Amino acid sequence: MDLNYSPEEKAFQLEVRDFLKENYPKDIQEKVAKGIALKKDDYVRWQKILANKDGWVAPGWPAEYGGPGWTPVQKYIFDEECGAANCLRTVAFGLVMLAPVLMKFGTVEQREKYLGDILNSDVWWCQGYSEPNAGSDLASLQTKAERNGDHYIVNGSKTWTTHGHYADMMFTLVRTSQEDRKQKGISFLLIDMTSPGVTTTPIITVDGMHVVNQIFLEDVKVPVENLVGQEGEGWSIAKSLLMHERTYIAQVPRSKKQIVRLKELASKERYNGKPLIEDANFKAKISAVEIELMALEMTNMRVLSKLSSGDAPGAESSLLKVKGTEVQQAITALLMEAVGYFGMPYVKESMTEGWQEAPIGPEEASVLAPHYLDWRKSSIYGGSNEIQKNIMAKAVLGF
Amino acid sequence: MNLEFTEEMVMLQDSVNKFLQNEYDFETRQGLSKTGVGYSEDNWQNFADMGLLGIPFEEQYGGFGFGQTGLIVVMEAIGKGLVVEPYLASVVLGGLLIQRAGSEEQKEAILPELIGGNLKLAFAYVERQSRYNLTDVEFVAEKKAQQYCLSGSKSVVFNAETADKIIVSARTSGDNFTESGISLFIVDKKAAGLSSRDYQTVDGLRASELTFDNVMVDMDALVGDVDGAFSDIEYVIDAASAAICAEGVGVVTQLREKTVEYLKTRKQFDQAIGNFQILQHRCVDMFMTEEQMRSLSYLAAIKVADGDGAERTKSVSAAKVYLGDARSIVGEQAAQLHGGIGVTDELDVAHYVKRLTMMNALFGDRDYHLQRFSEA
Numbered sequence: 001m002d003l004n005y006s007p008e009e010k011a012f013q014l015e016v017r018d019f020l021k022e023n024y025p026k027d028i029q030e031k032v033a034k035g036i037a038l039k040k041d042d043y044v045r046w047q048k049i050l051a052n053k054d055g056w057v058a059p060g061w062p063a064e065y066g067g068p069g070w071t072p073v074q075k076y077i078f079d080e081e082c083g084a085a086n087c088l089r090t091v092a093f094g095l096v097m098l099a100p101v102l103m104k105f106g107t108v109e110q111r112e113k114y115l116g117d118i119l120n121s122d123v124w125w126c127q128g129y130s131e132p133n134a135g136s137d138l139a140s141l142q143t144k145a146e147r148n149g150d151h152y153i154v155n156g157s158k159t160w161t162t163h164g165h166y167a168d169m170m171f172t173l174v175r176t177s178q179e180d181r182k183q184k185g186i187s188f189l190l191i192d193m194t195s196p197g198v199t200t201t202p203i204i205t206v207d208g209m210h211v212v213n214q215i216f217l218e219d220v221k222v223p224v225e226n227l228v229g230q231e232g233e234g235w236s237i238a239k240s241l242l243m244h245e246r247t248y249i250a251q252v253p254r255s256k257k258q259i260v261r262l263k264e265l266a267s268k269e270r271y272n273g274k275p276l277i278e279d280a281n282f283k284a285k286i287s288a289v290e291i292e293l294m295a296l297e298m299t300n301m302r303v304l305s306k307l308s309s310g311d312a313p314g315a316e317s318s319l320l321k322v323k324g325t326e327v328q329q330a331i332t333a334l335l336m337e338a339v340g341y342f343g344m345p346y347v348k349e350s351m352t353e354g355w356q357e358a359p360i361g362p363e364e365a366s367v368l369a370p371h372y373l374d375w376r377k378s379s380i381y382g383g384s385n386e387i388q389k390n391i392m393a394k395a396v397l398g399f
Numbered sequence: 400m401n402l403e404f405t406e407e408m409v410m411l412q413d414s415v416n417k418f419l420q421n422e423y424d425f426e427t428r429q430g431l432s433k434t435g436v437g438y439s440e441d442n443w444q445n446f447a448d449m450g451l452l453g454i455p456f457e458e459q460y461g462g463f464g465f466g467q468t469g470l471i472v473v474m475e476a477i478g479k480g481l482v483v484e485p486y487l488a489s490v491v492l493g494g495l496l497i498q499r500a501g502s503e504e505q506k507e508a509i510l511p512e513l514i515g516g517n518l519k520l521a522f523a524y525v526e527r528q529s530r531y532n533l534t535d536v537e538f539v540a541e542k543k544a545q546q547y548c549l550s551g552s553k554s555v556v557f558n559a560e561t562a563d564k565i566i567v568s569a570r571t572s573g574d575n576f577t578e579s580g581i582s583l584f585i586v587d588k589k590a591a592g593l594s595s596r597d598y599q600t601v602d603g604l605r606a607s608e609l610t611f612d613n614v615m616v617d618m619d620a621l622v623g624d625v626d627g628a629f630s631d632i633e634y635v636i637d638a639a640s641a642a643i644c645a646e647g648v649g650v651v652t653q654l655r656e657k658t659v660e661y662l663k664t665r666k667q668f669d670q671a672i673g674n675f676q677i678l679q680h681r682c683v684d685m686f687m688t689e690e691q692m693r694s695l696s697y698l699a700a701i702k703v704a705d706g707d708g709a710e711r712t713k714s715v716s717a718a719k720v721y722l723g724d725a726r727s728i729v730g731e732q733a734a735q736l737h738g739g740i741g742v743t744d745e746l747d748v749a750h751y752v753k754r755l756t757m758m759n760a761l762f763g764d765r766d767y768h769l770q771r772f773s774e775a
Contacts, residue, residue, distance in 0.1 A: 133666075208744060272530075337760070340531065343757070346599045369601045373742070376752075380741070
């Protein structure tokens with residue numbers, strides 16, 4: 001057991017740190033630090049910078065597809081440095097979720113057609129999984145794709161589609177046949193968002209922002225070459241993909257940075273004439289979250305270490321998802337609590353760029369309660385935490 | 400011993416609930432919250448006509464004389480309906496402060512007008528640095544001849560925008576963090592030198608930042624004894640805390656009912672998800688929290704009515720700790736059990752969750768009240 005980095009790993013860490021210092025746009029950094037809503041251009045701009053640096057935008061990709069071909073430890077270091085530098089998290093849909101699927105299940109033509117555009121952020125992907133009546137029970141999805149010559153005709157609706165309004169393409173799960181076992185008739189299909197019959201409707205979340213959407217699909221013509229894998233193989237493809245999503249969801253480096261933010265805020269805020277961080281109750285609450293995060297980080301490293309020896313992510317990704325989101329949510333609660341009464345003012349404009357007015361109370365206070373409320377979603381998305389516990393109960397404990 | 404509501408209170412409860420049922424659906428509430436001054440003046444007048452504005456006040460000033468326990472019924476209804484009218488700011492904080500600390504002239508001049516719906520009050524006591532400490536008062540009132548000069552800022556003053564008069568706490572002597580040396584003044588909202596920055600709050604109410612730039616008031620603006628207002632402030636914050644604990648019961652009742660209803664109708668895995676025991680137990684936790692909160696809100700109201708002392712402190716802080724716990728046990732769980740739609744702006748559930756979340760910080764959060772309880 002050795003937690004220390006090798007000399008090569010240390011050199012790599014410095015290289016990443018220097019690169020971020022010189023190349024990460026300051027305006028984006030400031031937005032991330034203040035919790036201000038990010039725009040499509042922010043993501044694309046940063047992702048292109050990373051892509052041009054030897055494919056750093058895709059840490060998980062092998063070199064043959066243009067990725068950096070990093071070891072798990074290098075990926076970990078990169079993630080860590082990005083978190084510490086308040087880096088914008090790259091959009092996972094194309095880079096982290098779809099790309100590995102195409103590499104594993106896609107045809108040569110599909111890889112050639114899509115991977116380059118994903119790497120260069122020239123095509124924005126969204127995920128079409130959940131439906132109004134298929135949430136936790138994803139396999140009950142009803143969006144239908146019927147074969148008609150060299151096309152599928154797709155009808156149905158997808159929901160909670162993050163950044164669907166930015167997207168050029170959507171990877172989606174559709175039903176291609178009715179089978180006794182509902183998981184069996186599901187296929188993995190790529191849909192062009194500009195196709196006739198695709199409508200994107202905003203869903204406004206509790207923080208008043210527009211990030212997620214409902215997508216309506218009405219007689220949408222999709223070429224058969226957009227099918228990934230075989231008909232009926234969609235469920236097993238989706239399962240392998242969701243595991244990647246869940247490891248990504250843990251967000252340890254981000255949470256570490258949020259703890260730093262929390263401590264800075266609690267050092268500036270005053271209570272009983274002293275900095276809030278000297279208040280015994282508040283200090284103990286920060287410590288409790290730090291302990292959870294410490295354990296999570298080490299668990300994450302153990303999983304990584306296993307992955308480097310060639311194992312696929314299994315039920316551990318469910319553990320990381322549950323604990324990771326619990327920590328994220330606990331931090332959003334403490335940030336809100338740190339500003340006391342100043343969590344109450346709702347200044348919607350302060351959550352988007354360009355707001356120039358004086359803050360009400362502590363700077364950035366007005367985003368904290370909306371963030372707390374919005375982050376409730378993290379224990380719901382990516383397979384709710386209840387579903388993750390079901391997975392662990394079955395897969396690990398053998399119930 | 401009798402823990403039932405009196406006949407009069409039950410009648411009052413029926414009429415409030417009927418009004419909310421008929422005139423206060425969620426869409427109407429959202430519309431009011433987002434436009435104009437954030438509530439309906441017509442509703443306010445209706446409240447006056449129904450007698451709601453006079454509930455806690457003595458009969459000689461035109462009130463019902465129901466006191467603090469009378470507030471339970473209205474506040475629970477306010478919670479259930481997510482009412483945006485300034486009842487807490489004007490009747491509870493402002494009115495009770497005048498009834499407790501005001502001179503006979505002040506009571507006679509203010510309370511009947513307030514009860515009739517013609518005059519509104521707001522109470523300004525939070526400061527940028529004060530957090531929940533009521534002795535942390537940097538706002539200064541300086542005596543100049545036969546006047547006081549008020550200068551400083553107050554934060555998150557609920558419904559100051561439409562208040563006719565602001566009651567403000569100020570330091571008239573002594574060091575900061577001492578109980579003595581704090582006084583209360585009642586100031587015309589239009590007074591020269593008083594400016595405000597008005598805004599919406601996360602839970603759809605209205606509040607303001609107030610700046611007093613050498614606002615001059617006469618001696619009769621003083622409410623209660625000079626230098627001796629701390630116990631009055633502590634009283635009214637306790638009274639208002641007890642009131643929002645009753646409001647919290649209304650909020651929690653709605654969240655529990657709506658969540659149970661949703662679990663009984665939402666189908667996944669070919670059955671109502673309410674069939675899963677793990678989800679049933681979460682709802683049972685909500686239900687138990689709701690009942691315990693109800694008990695503590697009654698106790699707090701009774702103890703506030705009984706008078707000052709450690710018992711009042713303990714019971715109010717206990718109720719407030721429970722209200723803080725409800726943020727996670729009821730609020731977060733209600734959102735979780737609704738899944739994605741629980742975090743959308745469209746569904747009323749998210750707005751009950753917002754109110755419950757904001758109520759934790761209002762008048763001191765869970766940690767503050769746990770400590771206050773332990774020290775009482």
